Amino acid sequence: xxxLKQYFYFLIIPLIVIAIYFLNPADIFVNGNELSFVSIxxxxxxxxxxxxxxxxGEDIYLRPIPAMKAMEEAVGRATEMGSSxxxxxxxxxxxxxxxxxxVIILGHVAxxxxxxxxxxxxxxxxxxxxxxxxxxxxxxxLKKGRPDLxxxxxxxxVTDDQFAYAxxxxxxxxxxKPAAIFYQGKFYAESLILAETGNSVGAIQVAGTGSSSQIPxxxxxCDYVLIxxxxxxxxxxxxxxxxMIGSIKGQDYVKLLCxxxxxxVFLFSIFNYFEIFTxxxxxxxxxxxxxxxxx
Amino acid sequence: MFIxxxxxxxxxxxxxxxxxSGYFLNFPTLREFTDKDAPQWYMIIAGFAAFLGxxxxxxxxxxKVAKKQENWQYSIFTLLGFLVMIVFGxxxxxxxxxxxxxxxxDGSAFYWMYNFVYLPLGSTMFALLAxxxxxxxxxAFRMRNFxxxxxxxxxxxxxxxxxxxxxxxxxxxxxxxYISFIxxxxxxxxxxxxxxxISFLSTNIIGLVLGTQLKWxxxxxxxxxxxxxxxxxxxxxxxxxxxxxxxxxxxxxxxQSFRIITGRERSILGD
Amino acid sequence: MKRFFxxxxxxxxxxxxxxxxxxxxxxxxxxxxxxxxxxxxxxxQIVYDSISGLQEGDKVLLSFxxxxxxxxxxxxxxxxxxxxxxxxxxxxxxxxxWPEGPIMAKLAMDEIIASDLFNIEDGKDYIMFDYKVGGSIxxxxxxxxxxxxxxQDYNRIPIEQLQIMEGVYSVExxxxxxxxxxxxxxxxxxxxxxxDPKDVPLSSGCTSxxxxxxxxxxxxxxxxxxxxxxxxxxxxxxxxxxxxxxxLTNNNEYINENASITKGKAFSRMSAQSVAHLVxxxxxxxxxxxxxxxxxxx
Numbered sequence: 001x002x003x004l005k006q007y008f009y010f011l012i013i014p015l016i017v018i019a020i021y022f023l024n025p026a027d028i029f030v031n032g033n034e035l036s037f038v039s040i041x042x043x044x045x046x047x048x049x050x051x052x053x054x055x056x057g058e059d060i061y062l063r064p065i066p067a068m069k070a071m072e073e074a075v076g077r078a079t080e081m082g083s084s085x086x087x088x089x090x091x092x093x094x095x096x097x098x099x100x101x102x103v104i105i106l107g108h109v110a111x112x113x114x115x116x117x118x119x120x121x122x123x124x125x126x127x128x129x130x131x132x133x134x135x136x137x138x139x140x141x142l143k144k145g146r147p148d149l150x151x152x153x154x155x156x157x158v159t160d161d162q163f164a165y166a167x168x169x170x171x172x173x174x175x176x177k178p179a180a181i182f183y184q185g186k187f188y189a190e191s192l193i194l195a196e197t198g199n200s201v202g203a204i205q206v207a208g209t210g211s212s213s214q215i216p217x218x219x220x221x222c223d224y225v226l227i228x229x230x231x232x233x234x235x236x237x238x239x240x241x242x243x244m245i246g247s248i249k250g251q252d253y254v255k256l257l258c259x260x261x262x263x264x265v266f267l268f269s270i271f272n273y274f275e276i277f278t279x280x281x282x283x284x285x286x287x288x289x290x291x292x293x294x295x
Numbered sequence: 296m297f298i299x300x301x302x303x304x305x306x307x308x309x310x311x312x313x314x315x316s317g318y319f320l321n322f323p324t325l326r327e328f329t330d331k332d333a334p335q336w337y338m339i340i341a342g343f344a345a346f347l348g349x350x351x352x353x354x355x356x357x358x359k360v361a362k363k364q365e366n367w368q369y370s371i372f373t374l375l376g377f378l379v380m381i382v383f384g385x386x387x388x389x390x391x392x393x394x395x396x397x398x399x400x401d402g403s404a405f406y407w408m409y410n411f412v413y414l415p416l417g418s419t420m421f422a423l424l425a426x427x428x429x430x431x432x433x434x435a436f437r438m439r440n441f442x443x444x445x446x447x448x449x450x451x452x453x454x455x456x457x458x459x460x461x462x463x464x465x466x467x468x469x470x471x472x473y474i475s476f477i478x479x480x481x482x483x484x485x486x487x488x489x490x491x492x493i494s495f496l497s498t499n500i501i502g503l504v505l506g507t508q509l510k511w512x513x514x515x516x517x518x519x520x521x522x523x524x525x526x527x528x529x530x531x532x533x534x535x536x537x538x539x540x541x542x543x544x545x546x547x548x549x550x551q552s553f554r555i556i557t558g559r560e561r562s563i564l565g566d
Numbered sequence: 567m568k569r570f571f572x573x574x575x576x577x578x579x580x581x582x583x584x585x586x587x588x589x590x591x592x593x594x595x596x597x598x599x600x601x602x603x604x605x606x607x608x609x610x611q612i613v614y615d616s617i618s619g620l621q622e623g624d625k626v627l628l629s630f631x632x633x634x635x636x637x638x639x640x641x642x643x644x645x646x647x648x649x650x651x652x653x654x655x656x657x658x659x660x661x662x663x664w665p666e667g668p669i670m671a672k673l674a675m676d677e678i679i680a681s682d683l684f685n686i687e688d689g690k691d692y693i694m695f696d697y698k699v700g701g702s703i704x705x706x707x708x709x710x711x712x713x714x715x716x717x718q719d720y721n722r723i724p725i726e727q728l729q730i731m732e733g734v735y736s737v738e739x740x741x742x743x744x745x746x747x748x749x750x751x752x753x754x755x756x757x758x759x760x761x762d763p764k765d766v767p768l769s770s771g772c773t774s775x776x777x778x779x780x781x782x783x784x785x786x787x788x789x790x791x792x793x794x795x796x797x798x799x800x801x802x803x804x805x806x807x808x809x810x811x812x813x814l815t816n817n818n819e820y821i822n823e824n825a826s827i828t829k830g831k832a833f834s835r836m837s838a839q840s841v842a843h844l845v846x847x848x849x850x851x852x853x854x855x856x857x858x859x860x861x862x863x864x
Contacts, residue, residue, distance in 0.1 A: 021319075030321045037319055043546075047553050092750075093341065097548045100555065127348025128341055156355055157348040163420030163635050175366065188749050189424060189635070189775055196427040200579070210547065212540040213779045220435040228540050229547030235560065243559050251550040258542060334703045396722075399669055409634075409669065417634035429586045429846050430579045436850045437857045447854070451847050457774075457797050459602035460840040522605050529781055538782045 010049045014041050042257070047250030054246025062245060067206055067224035068237050071105075074180035074204045075112040083179035084119035085109065088169060088194060089133055090185020090209070091125040091162055097232070098210040102185030103132050104235040105208070109182060110140035114149055122155040123172060125165045130157045166190035170197045183207040183222070184231070187214045195221030208234060304558045311556030352377070383408065448476070449528055456525025466515035469524075470502045568859050575856030582849060589845040593838040600837040609784060610801040612791025613769050616742070617647070618809075622655035624741040625734065627708075629756065630674075632748035633666035636773050640746050642832035643771040643799035644674045646806045647744060652684040653813055655820050657730055658692040659740070661716075663704055663751050668697050668720065670746075683810070683825040689728045694720040701751040702759055709737045709760035738764050745770045753780050757788045771798065796832050796839060803830035 021029050021037055029037075054060050078085045087109055089102040106122065113120040122137065124130035134155045141150035158168040170193065173181070181198040183191070183205065191207075191214040198205045199221050207218035208226030218225045226234055229251070236244030271277040310333070317329025356370035383389075383405040388397040397403045436447040455461040478495050485491040506512070506519075517523040554560040593600055606614075620626065628647070632640040651658050660675075662668045671694055678684065686692060695716050698704045707715040712735055718724050725731040733739055737760045745756045745768065753770035761768035767790050772780060774795030783789040793802050810827045817823075 028321055030319055033319060040315075040549075043549055044553055047550055048557075051559075095337065097551050100560075101551060104560070126341075126344075127346075127351065128344035130348065130351065131344065153355070157351045159352070160345070160348070161417075163417055167420060189421060189773070192427050192431060193420070193423055196431055210544045212537060212544060213775050215540070217431070220431045228543040229550075232544075232547030232551045235551075236554075244554065247550050247554055247559070251546050254549070255543070255546055258546070330703060330706060334700050338699050393722075399672060406669075414634040414637065418638055421635035421638075425590065425842065426583045426586055429842075429849065430582050432846055433579075433582060433849050433853050436853070438854055447850065451850060454843045454847055457794075458840040458843045459604050459836055460844055462603065462605040522607070526608055529777070530785060533778055534781045534785050537778050541779075541782065 006049075006052070010045055014045045017041060043254045046253050046257075047247050050250035050253065051243050051246035054242040054249070057242075060242075060245050060249050062233075062237060062248060065226065065230050065234070065237065067208065067226045067230070068234060070204070070206050070224040071109060071182070072112055074182070074206055075109065075116055075118060077204055078113075078179035079116040079118040081179040084121050084176055085113050086169075086173065086176070086178040086181045086198075086203070087120060087122045088181070088183045088185070089122065089124060089129055090183075090187055091165055091190065092186035093126045094128050094132055096186045098186035099126075099129055101210075101232055101235055102208075103129065103136050105182075105184045105238065106133055107136040107140045108235075108238040110137040111144050114141045114144035114146040117146070117149065120154050121172065121176065121178065123158045123165075123169050124155065125158060125160060125162075127157050130155055162188060162190055163193075166193045169194055173197050173201050173203070177201045178203050181205045183209065183218065184226075184234075185209065187211050187218075192217040192221065198222075300561075304561065308556060308558045311552070315556070349377075380405070380408065444479075449532075452521060453525050453528060456521045456523075456528075461521040461525065464521050466506060466511045466519040467503055469519045469521060470506060471499060474498050474502060568863075571852070571856040571859045574852045575860055585845055585849075586842055589841045590838045593841050594835065597834045597837055600841065602837055602840055604801055604804050604833070604836060606801050606805065607794070607798065609791040610793060610798050610805070613771075613793055614650075614791075614802065614805045616767060616769055616790040617650055617654075620651075620654060620656055620741060623657065625657045625659060625739065626651055627659045627661065627737070627740045627743045628671075629743070629745045629747075630660065630662045630667035630671045631664045631752055632670060632746055632773075633664055636748035637670065638831075638835075639773050639796050639799065640748055640771060641670065641674065642796070642830050643793045643802055644670070644746050645677050646799065646803045646830055646832075647771070648674060648678050649681075649683065649810060650806045652678065652686055652691065653810055653818060653820050659730075659734070660692065660694040661704075661708065662695070662697045663701060664749075665697050668694070681825065681828070683822055683827070684820055685822065688721065689719070689723065690730055693728060693730050696720055702755040705751060705755050705759045709764055712736050712739070736764070737761065737766050740766060742766070743768045745772075747772045747776065749776070752776065753783065753789060753792075757783050762788050769793075771802075796835060799830075799832035800836045803833045806830075807833075 018038055018041060022034065024031070050060075075085055087106055089106060090096075090099050092099050094100060094103075110120055120137065122133050124133055134152060137155055138147075138150055141147050158165050172178075173194075174197065178201070181203045183194060183198075184207070187194075187209050188211065191209070191211075195205060195207065195218055205222035206224045206226075207222040208231035209215065209218065210228065210231055212228065215225065215227055219227075233248045233251075236248050268277065268279065272280070313325070314329050314333065317325050320326075353374070356373050358364070359367045359370040360374070383403070384398065387404075388394065389404050390397050390400045390402045392400040392403070398405050398409075400406055432450065436443075436450055438444045438447060455464065474495070478491070478498075482491065485494070511519065551560065628644075630644070648658065660671045662671055675692070675694070678686070684691075688694070698715060700707075704715060713725065713731075716725060719728065737743065743756060743761055743766055745753050747753050747770060753768070753772060753776075756768055756770070760766065768788070769790045769792065770780060771793035772795070774797075777792065777794040780789060780792055784792050793799060807827060807829050810821065814821050814823075814825070814827065
């Protein structure tokens with residue numbers, strides 16, 4: 001019965017929704033957006049399916065990510081050396097998923113610093129991120145039963161400007177000489193400046209970003225790096241909750257679907273080249289949303 | 296507690312679904328809300344938050360100066376710079392242009408400070424990257440293993456290929472590099488050093504003679520031209536890697552957004 | 567010899583900084599000491615051919631998305647492109663999605679006007695719009711309803727009063743879009759929200775760091791070539807310089823007869839970049855030799 005329910009929920013319902021979208025009764029849906037809709041629907045239901053499976057007790061294996069284990073080591077090292085932990089949450093605002101992930105990981109790192117009783121310093125580039133980071137740190141310290149160790153001056157605003165922020169953080173690194181530095185968020189060109197300065201003060205550095213162009217710089221200068229989607233999975237990894245871990249598995253299956261699609265397009269392009277088929281697959285992937293005029 | 300937790304989650308979920316629906320549902324009011332009103336609300340909140348940031352900045356540095364904490368002297372410069380820009384941006388304009396437009400007027404003090412103070416400072420900070428790239432490359436591009444060697448070779452080829460000096464490197468230097476690479480791979484198979492050296496030398500000589508015969512000194516083939524190799528590296532392996540990482544990141548964002556919109560990601564609220 | 571390589575392997579980073587600094591400074595101060603021929607990259611050629619394919623009277627939208635820190639890399643390509651466009655009698659529409667964008671656009675236009683190459687008039691040959699907050703949302707609005715978002719130009723003249731704005735309602739009314747980007751929003755957002763859905767040709771000039779992110783769009787044809795950092799700017803400057811010199815001798819109606827054509831800043835900086843790259847490569851090779859000897863020693 002349970003299986004029937006799952007079958008209905010994860011297969012029949014999406015098909016019904018897709019059918020309604022394509023039939024488009026009373027023109028309630030935007031035309032030209034079918035590909036996005038189907039992709040998002042399939043992805044969401046797939047992720048939800050694995051979340052449910054995980055909640056029902058299925059054991060899901062996550063490969064160990066060295067950078068995640070290194071976070072606790074880094075905080076421990078800072079405690080042993082009597083030095084502080086510097087956490088850089090990136091230079092973007094809260095509208096970026098990278099920053100949200102960074103603030104989530106900050107909560108976990110703050111929990112570790114509360115437990116180990118080491119100093120935490122979080123310079124922020126955007127005021128609204130400063131507020132979110134403060135909340136995250138405060139809650140983490142409260143949960144660990146050490147609200148006495150938290151003070152607002154731990155998390156402060158530096159400046160909005162990219163390179164002025166980099167200069168400010170560099171100054172903090174050179175003066176305070178933290179033993180552990182975390183770069184978790186959205187970074188642009190200033191990433192190498194920060195990472196190299198951190199390297200010069202001898203700190204252990206753990207980086208994580210979704211900015212693909214900055215990953216090589218972090219890989220070069222940092223000890224551990226969360227590359228690409230490892231960074232987004234980190235919050236789920238750290239929490240250990242079945243729901244979160246299930247979503248990572250679902251994400252992996254969506255990636256598998258993408259790979260199958262790429263393979264199919266590749267095959268079709270070969271068939272088209274040898275004129276076995278003449279169907280242009282590219283037309284399927286064109287998004288032509290009908291505009292609307294504003295009065 | 297309700298406001299901090301449950302209400303926050305409800306607002307997060309409803310705004311997420313609303314924004315997503317605006318992309319698929321054909322209701323002009325909804326689309327106008329998601330395309331115009333919602334971003335403007337965000338900008339207004341961010342604007343107030345900027346004010347908050349300024350207050351925090353002033354608070355921190357005034358406290359440092361007042362209590363003469365460590366390095367308090369630098370805070371004076373921060374406060375001075377902040378006040379000077381505020382004065383010329385909001386209080387005093389030394390030109391006839393309207394408020395707001397005076398920021399871009401050639402004769403205004405604000406524009407002068409932007410052009411002659413802020414602009415050189417920004418450029419200088421970006422220029423620091425050149426030094427850091429040099430020291431990072433020097434440290435990181437070491438032949439520790441096969442992957443590191445590949446990284447080294449492609450890094451060197453790209454660095455030379457992107458600048459005019461790459462075009463003047465002759466074909467026989469590139470040929471020498473290829474032969475050296477092949478011999479580096481098979482080096483462990485040849486035990487006798489003399490045989491290794493003789494075969495390496497003779498391969499290079501044969502290559503040189505062959506190249507001269509084929510008139511490569513006049514028109515070098517593409518695989519012996521560093522700029523062409525650089526273009527191929529950018530067009531094929533770099534693009535492939537970049538695409539793969541982009542797809543991975545996009546899926547990571549999708550899953551993260553799904554967790555946030557469905558209210559499962561509560562750590563951002565401190566839960 | 568081994569001692570030399572051992573010393574090189576443990577060299578103080580400040581010596582590396584000093585040598586890099588000198589390798590950049592000396593060619594900048596004395597550019598005539600080293601003049602290297604510039605080889606045109608395939609992607610730069612595609613950009614040049616795309617712009618060359620435009621006709622007199624075509625409308626090109628330029629988006630300025632860079633600031634002070636990236637000005638040395640991106641600004642020269644903006645100036646070169648503006649020269650190319652004005653020499654062909656193309657109408658230029660300038661928008662800015664970064665707060666510093668209008669200032670950068672103004673500096674570029676001031677350079678063009680000061681060069682006295684063209685007789686261009688604000689509101690007739692080109693139009694500039696002020697900075698709009700919103701990033702990718704602004705791009706989406708430009709894509710659907712240009713006049714809904716821009717009611718007046720940089721000089722606060724209502725757009726209905728400007729001749730150049732006739733027939734411009736959305737991004738589809740432009741013949742080409744060119745984006746100068748140094749971050750977000752940038753070329754990816756233009757591809758995603760405006761040019762690819764509406765099938766408007768798009769190209770971009772960006773910092774070297776951003777090229778790896780943009781290259782998938784170039785390979786798929788969504789971006790018509792790309793000007794990659796300062797080398798791209800120098801290549802484009804050279805091509806535009808050759809074009810303008812040729813057009814001047816052919817009595818191009820848009821170029822002033824007595825104007826003097828200069829090569830541009832990126833061109834003169836390429837020798838500095840070449841030497842700096844060469845010095846870095848030499849250090850990398852020396853570092854590897856030192857590493858090899860140290861490993862051999864045990």
